[in-house]
Amino acid sequence: MAFGSKIKVATPIVEMDGDEMTRIMWQMVKDKLLLPYLDMKIDYYDLHVKHRDATNDQVTIDAAQAIKKYGVGVKCATITPNEDRVREYSLKKAWDSPNATIRGLLDGTVFRKPISTGNIRPVVSTWKKPIIIGRHAYGDVYSNREIYAPGAGTAELVFTPADGTTPTRRIIQELTGPGIIQGMHNTDASMASFARACFTYALDQKTDLWFSAKDTISKTYDGRFRDIFAAEYAACWREKFAAAGIEYFYTLIDDAVARIMKHEGGLLWALKNYDGDVMSDMIASANGSLAMMTSVLVSPQGHFEYEAAHGTVQKHYYQHLQGQETSSNAMALIFAWTGGLRKRGELDGTPAVVNFADQLEAAAIETVEAGIMTGDLLAVAAPAPGNRKVNTAAFIDAIADTLQKNCDG
Ligand code: NAP
Numbered sequence: 001m002a003f004g005s006k007i008k009v010a011t012p013i014v015e016m017d018g019d020e021m022t023r024i025m026w027q028m029v030k031d032k033l034l035l036p037y038l039d040m041k042i043d044y045y046d047l048h049v050k051h052r053d054a055t056n057d058q059v060t061i062d063a064a065q066a067i068k069k070y071g072v073g074v075k076c077a078t079i080t081p082n083e084d085r086v087r088e089y090s091l092k093k094a095w096d097s098p099n100a101t102i103r104g105l106l107d108g109t110v111f112r113k114p115i116s117t118g119n120i121r122p123v124v125s126t127w128k129k130p131i132i133i134g135r136h137a138y139g140d141v142y143s144n145r146e147i148y149a150p151g152a153g154t155a156e157l158v159f160t161p162a163d164g165t166t167p168t169r170r171i172i173q174e175l176t177g178p179g180i181i182q183g184m185h186n187t188d189a190s191m192a193s194f195a196r197a198c199f200t201y202a203l204d205q206k207t208d209l210w211f212s213a214k215d216t217i218s219k220t221y222d223g224r225f226r227d228i229f230a231a232e233y234a235a236c237w238r239e240k241f242a243a244a245g246i247e248y249f250y251t252l253i254d255d256a257v258a259r260i261m262k263h264e265g266g267l268l269w270a271l272k273n274y275d276g277d278v279m280s281d282m283i284a285s286a287n288g289s290l291a292m293m294t295s296v297l298v299s300p301q302g303h304f305e306y307e308a309a310h311g312t313v314q315k316h317y318y319q320h321l322q323g324q325e326t327s328s329n330a331m332a333l334i335f336a337w338t339g340g341l342r343k344r345g346e347l348d349g350t351p352a353v354v355n356f357a358d359q360l361e362a363a364a365i366e367t368v369e370a371g372i373m374t375g376d377l378l379a380v381a382a383p384a385p386g387n388r389k390v391n392t393a394a395f396i397d398a399i400a401d402t403l404q405k406n407c408d409g
């Protein structure tokens with residue numbers, strides 16, 4: 001199909017630029033794959049680490065507010081500064097992770113979905129469709145408190161009510177020698193946000209939703225998650241799911257793990273924070289490359305922020321700075337843009353924008369299936385005589401050629 005004149009995107013897209021190799025690829029993607037085809041207004045935020053530093057990180061907060069205003073943002077990968085980065089870029093301090101800041105302001109849940117091509121198959125042979133992970137990104141072991149008990153004593157759990165009523169106490173264990181103790185929490189508000197984001201995203205993707213935890217063992221903690229999901233489903237989603245022909249169910253995590261390995265995929269698997277952390281790494285690895293994993297943050301109010309799941313590809317950037325050729329894969333960055341554009345088109349009621357996103361994704365996949373790929377993919381693709389490794393820019397150029405050929409054809 002031909003696009004003819006440029007396609008108009010009705011509402012501004014919030015763009016967050018980033019760092020290192022992904023910043024270089026991001027610009028190429030815009031110049032070669034988007035701007036020639038789209039008439040779009042961009043609300044631009046430069047999250048380059050030096051600009052975050054210069055604005056005392058205000059730019060990250062402004063970007064999050066802009067996503068709340070317009071509803072859709074796309075983000076390049078960014079450096080989360082540690083002490084090395086503070087020295088490397090002469091920063092005032094080790095600023096927080098932009099992703100954590102944006103997530104905190106949007107109160108979001110992160111969904112990760114692999115990009116599938118015909119010649120790169122998941123190592124689990126039954127997986128025919130993507131398995132999307134929905135990870136609760138609040139509380140649990142990530143904000144725990146731990147004590148090493150050097151000798152015998154009583155380990156206790158204590159809750160002291162703010163209203164001055166009697167504290168609740170539970171003995172965890174009478175320790176007879178040295179040991180370890182851990183305390184974790186979650187909140188009803190955060191669990192409910194997580195549940196709403198998962199139901200919203202499953203409906204958006206028209207895919208079944210599974211939620212799994214260990215409520216047989218953790219009757220109060222994991223049981224609360226299960227009950228909040230069940231209440232949210234009954235109150236707001238049952239009819240919508242039935243109308244869309246999709247289903248929700250809760251199952252024990254052991255059962256979910258066993259079933260997922262024999263399942264054909266095409267589902268959203270909602271998981272508590274730690275379970276989601278580990279399982280999303282497993283799914284990414286089973287799909288071949290970090291650059292084949294997309295990521296979207298969905299807020300309970302229905303704001304969407306799209307990005308690649310990988311980082312700034314620092315090692316490749318240093319090779320690039322030394323004048324060496326790189327073969328970095330822009331696939332997940334392209335899919336961040338197409339995800340954002342598709343959502344923008346859906347919200348604006350502009351099918352031409354949705355169609356462009358579909359066409360660009362198809363061109364990217366077709367290019368890889370034709371054997372033109374970056375080094376990370378060549379290592380995992382089904383061997384074929386036409387397979388060849390290309391450099392960072394040549395890969396994007398090849399996708400641009402495929403897109404143009406499909407437009408002309
Ligand atoms: P990374 O950028 O994800 O890269 C880790 C390795 O994965 C690379 O060295 C490369 O392997 C491979 N890889 C990742 N993306 C690739 C791509 N597009 N094409 C080809 N290969 C790719 O993680 P990192 O090096 O640990 O982190 C670098 C910086 O990114 C850090 O400053 C971190 O704070 C930041 N980070 C940001 C985000 C985000 O903004 N969402 C997420 C994670 C990390 P080979 O070297 O073997 O080729």
Ligand code: MG
Pocket residue numbers: 277278281
């Ligand atoms: Mg992990």
